[in-house]
Amino acid sequence: MSAFEPTDPQASGRHDPLVAGLAALATDAPAGLLDRVAARWVRVDASIGGVYVAMTDQGIAYLRTGQDEEQFVASYRSRFARPLLPGGSPPSALERALRTGRAAGVRLDLRGLRPFEEAVLRAAAAIPRGEMRPYAWIAERIGRPKAVRAVGTALGHNPVPLLIPCHRVIRSDGRIGQYVFGERAKERLLRMEEVNLDEVNTLAAKNVHFVGSDTTGVVCFPSCRDARRITPAHWHGFRTLAQAESAGYRSCRHCRPGAAVVP
Amino acid sequence: MTETDIRLPIVAALTEDLDTGFVxxxxxxxxxxFSAALRLCGRWxxxxxxxAEAFLRAYRALAGxxxxxxxxxxxRPWLMTILANLWRNTARSAARHPPPAPLEQAPEAVDPAEPTEQVAERSETGRELAALLGELTEDQRLAVVLRHVADLPIAEIATALGVPEGTVKSHISRGLKRLRLLYPGRHDERL
Structure with a gap:
């Protein structure tokens, strides 16, 4: 088997069995090795329009909207310093995730992120479609309650927005805060997911950040699917979690407003 | 095809567009x-x-x-310089932090990652010879692998390793001498 052509057959000593044996140790590179080095890009339709996606052999590494092909390729290269080639075929889970906002089952390549950034993004990834959590909630969940501002920075550095739904993280005062693709895109995404954005804002203006039901004794974030089912007769608003707890309420197991206790 | 035939269109493509040229x-x-890498580190x-790491470093260097x-x-010699440096560094850090329990990972063992047809194709002799490369010094192994497995001319090896051609030749001849000693005439009295 010759993996490549000998440049110098005379000098390679074809009559020396040792030299011949060494030459026979040449082998072809396995197929697919290029994908270990280079990423592939593809354009996919998402709920907010067309997005460019870069994929490695590990999963989706980068997603951007509002750029043309050239800008996308340039921004990928300057961030990852890897070759990016056209012609990836998007996994079906990706197309579904971008259409529906449910990203379970999409493999992500988060190499190259600092551990703090990765922890922030993994916490954000757990927020279900149609709900929101404050930046401070993420900070508490990852055991860095004082790093609220750094959480915002890490979310702004999210390589895969939409797939890791950083748009579902908002300010504690009810304002939606910044977003990689701009505040307007954030609001549009949240409204498409039918988040009760106006209600959350109205409540925040009245200093209500948690809501409870006196039938279940459970306290939630106002956007939690359980909170939205509370009938007006049993609905109670709270400014802080401590107030709710001293009134005998326990934290919801879905939206986990008492996130300080890391599982 | 000679090295010049291979090189020219590649250099032209790299000048045109980095990513297309990289492919x-x-x-x-x-x-x-890959052949050189496999016979240097011994595991598929x-x-x-x-x-993969050598080509990624090559890409990053080319970008600048x-x-x-x-x-x-x-x-070719440029890629081999990158590969040789990487291999030397990984070999050294592996020596400082030896992997745990290498019982089933002896260099002559069949690598589970290697495709079975590849394993079948390689003769018992080849496997033994490949394992014996581990007995050479770093310098000898590099010179022997680049000369006789990767089939590079002496001048390119000297460029790749940053040493005079005479040094390359002496590493090769000492390396081959050692291999002949370790692998006495099983199939041929000259081996």
Missing amino acids: ALFDGYRNVV ADAEDLT YEPQRIATLQP
């Missing part, structure tokens, strides 16, 4: 780089890692090169 570079040299999976430097690039 040409990879296609032109992946077999020679490690050789894949080493080859002036067009003039790319136009005069000699890709």
